[in-house]
Amino acid sequence: MASPAKKKQATALKSGIRANDDIGEDVRLALFRSQFEIRQLEKRAYDMFLQNMVKGTSHLAIGQEAIAAGFAVAMHADDYTFCTYRGHAHTLARGVSMSGILGELMGRECGLLGGKGGSMHLTSVEHGAMGSYAIIGSHLTIAVGAAWSAKYRGTDQVTVCFFGDGTTNIGAFHEAINLAAVWKLPVVFVCENNLYMEYTAIGDVTAVEHPAADRASAYGLEPIIVDGNDADAVYRVAQTAFARARGGEGPSLIEAKTYRHGGHSRADPGTYRPKEEVEAWLKRDPIPMYRQRLIDFGIAEEVIDTMQADIDNAVDQATDVAKASSAPSLDVIETDLWADGSSSWRN
Amino acid sequence: MDVVMPQLGETVAEGTVMVWHKKVGERVEADELLFEVGTDKVETEIPSVVSGVLAEIFVAEGETVDVGTCLAVIDDGKLKPEGSAPRAKKDKTASAAPAVAVSAGRTENSVPRDKSLSPVVRKLLSEHGIDAGEIRGGGDGGRITRRDVMSYVEASGGDVSQTDSARDDGTQVIPFSRHRKLTAEHMVRSKATSAHVLQAVEVDFHHVDEVRDAKQAGWRAKEGFVLTYLPFIAKAVCQAMNDFPHLNAHVDGDSLVVHESVHLAIAVDLNFEGLVTPVIRDANLKSIAELARCIHDVAARARDRKLVPDELSGATYTLSNSGSFGTLITAPIISQPQVAILSIDGVTKRPVVVTGAKGDEIGIRPIGILAQSFDHRAVDGAYSAAFLRKIKEILESQDWLAELI
């Protein structure tokens, strides 16, 4: 934290802005921390992939950090999140260890799933991260179930479900939102519209302009569009949706506009996107934008630098831990199919 | 039109297809000769009932099936009747189901038509030491079923399950144990198969006795059993086989199959309850000491009923030893499919003429008769006689001391 003297000076400079600030310094710092952690972890995952230490496929969310961060900071610890295979960000944002995530990507014993699930299935039930799902659309229906469960049990838990623009055209999307609306369930559907469904522009395959927001009315919901690169904007939209859900008013469908810096997956260099488009969005990179926002709100740069350095250290340490961890024992192969830990289908 | 096995007599339950007079695809007219069938009483020619083309034959020549079994099908141009012959070999399903459903019932594997042994039958035959040929098959096409084997086993019983019974006139009826039955069948079959000729030599065992006396104490101490005449005789037989290999053979049709190795069977009596002949494989490669040990070992294990199946088969020549009873001579029965067997009887001290430096004298020597039954299909008397002479020479003049070091 900044010294009292510097703090006072900052306050004096930006008092006008601060006076109207509904978010507050602590939350802002949390938002930045979350976004930066995600950014650094994803970059490390990318580096590890280039070094052939992360295998298979990996879907990185570089450029889309503000959405995961914005919602995560606005959530309660016992809320549920469901995300897609591009889920490292959302999983990390719930407080899951970096070494657990990197370890899983590297197929090590210390991995979050013991090496049995992989990059696309990151789950930590204890953190409320109820899974990353690799079949487009299915987890929207599952999120509905978690929301139903919370409502049935009478808790105020909210379920947040993240998915991409491509999901809005699959059957499960429609089934899930319809059921959530009919049953008035406390679930927040968040469409991260990064303009591309895998390698195709979403506009080419969707009957409406805003793939999620323009469908909301079909389910009796309000269209909500937010700048997905502005963590503050995301945070505010999240708060509104959560209040609605916890108040028993039912689901929300939010379309967050954003852009991914890399391709769809590690295998994709993303050359199908127009150069000007990429450049324009890179100028709106959420991380430098939010760093500047913090400075504008009077937070000392040393504070931010220290935070960044801490996070870099944490990423390095997590990398070391993951590298030092061995491959999982072959003994785990036939375990945990059933609740009793076995996989036996016969006597 | 199904062609079925006819009942050629009121008490006849099955028949054997002897000859098919038509081939599959051939046309046959009504009343034309189609096949010949044989039962245990009679052989008969069977004409075709309808005109048509012989579409399929299910039962081949030489096969025996129950009366009523479908043997073949003649395509006489008429629709197949609703019912089909019972126990048909083709997977015909019964009346009510139409064609579509029938295809579901037809399976990929068909009923075996030869007398192949099912896995469980093979297992049971092996466990009970029964030969498949001993059992009459009651399944489809004469197949030996599990039930057949179990019935046979129960009927034959073990040595204990059969009970003797006494009759009113004082005679006693002792049912044959399975072992007795098997022995009886084998012996009769052997006599019916081989042209047995008995030929014998007298052997002077004094030289063998000298060696035995010299070595006995040390041998007994080291090996734990007595060195008898048997290993010497076994060794002599194996050696003699080198010059007379045709006695280490079996007859196969019109050929004599001569074996390279001598696998020597030693007949062992099991306390008057049965005879067993364990085999010493490659006896010709063994030294006399090894032969002695092998003989002792198999005999002991035979009496303890601890022989393994491999040890009871594959013999090429047999030694039968009645010596301990002091018999004079025995005309043994050849163990099929071998072509000869040697009986060793008592060795007793007799007065004999001994030719020495001073001319002929009377001496006392241990004399024993070795008697060989040989199969005259395989060899003639001169060959057998020469073989026996060779054995005698070896026994009477070999440097046994050198061999027993």
Add this chain to the structure above:
Amino acid sequence: MAELTYREAVAAAIAQEMARDERVVFLGEDIAGAGGVFKSTVGLLDKFGPERVRNTPISEQAILGAAMGAAMTGLRPIAEIMFSDFFAVCWDIIANEIAKVRYMTNGQVTMPLVVRTANGGGSRFGAQHSQSVENWAMAVPGLKVVAPSNSADVFGLLAAAIRDPDPVIFFEHKSLYATKGEVPDGEHVDTIGTAKILREGTDVTILALAAMVPKALQAAERLASEDGVSAMVVDVRSLVPLDTQTILAAVQKTGRLVTVEENPRLCGWGAEIVSIVADECFHDLDGPIVRITTPHIPLPSADNLEDATLPNVERIVATIRARID
């Protein structure tokens, strides 16, 4: 003992378990006020109210997804998929999600749910509403598969399925709903993974499932009285877990095995069991193993066509006569 129809037994079992454990909830199409299209869930809405017995839109994926999400977060849901044919509509949730998520998450996730469905033919509903698809479920690791043949079993096994901590795909047979049977009084819970010998015999072992069980029993009666053949009939009841020991012992006793399967021929449930027998019971077999199945075609709808296509008593008897000696 009470005499209940198969459908009454379904409702009674669900009621027993819902009364016992308030975490048990039930969702599906037309299951609440209407009591289900097969009238198998009559009375549950009245007993347990609309929060626990919920009608859904026609949204099979959402029905099963919701059941899965609820099972992951502390509830014990029962989901109905009206016709088992509709599994094809929501197969992703069954095969890719429900079956796999515990394994993929290294045991973190709980999945105590039951998917019940009306399976099988014989009701003239045509090819898309008459399939027997228990073999589809058997083929996916991570699903327990149950298919009862009578009222007592459907009651006891459904109760057991609801109490099971793992996902159970519960195949009721639509043509058995009207059949009656004695059901024990009081709390009744059976054991999943156990087969039952319904008829002792010495000449041949017949394995059957669901609606094929009564047919196998009738065939065995006829074989006994008409051919003097003594047939053992085993109701498999559970495909996963499979009561292999009972089945192997039954084959060892008779030496011959016949399966009667309603599913189409290829990769039917009997094919798997037969392969296990061929591997582990080879030396006890007195002859080839025979499978009696529906042919490998969709089911025709006309009365006589459907009756002739599904394995019937006549075909079972004829096949055993022809193949077992």
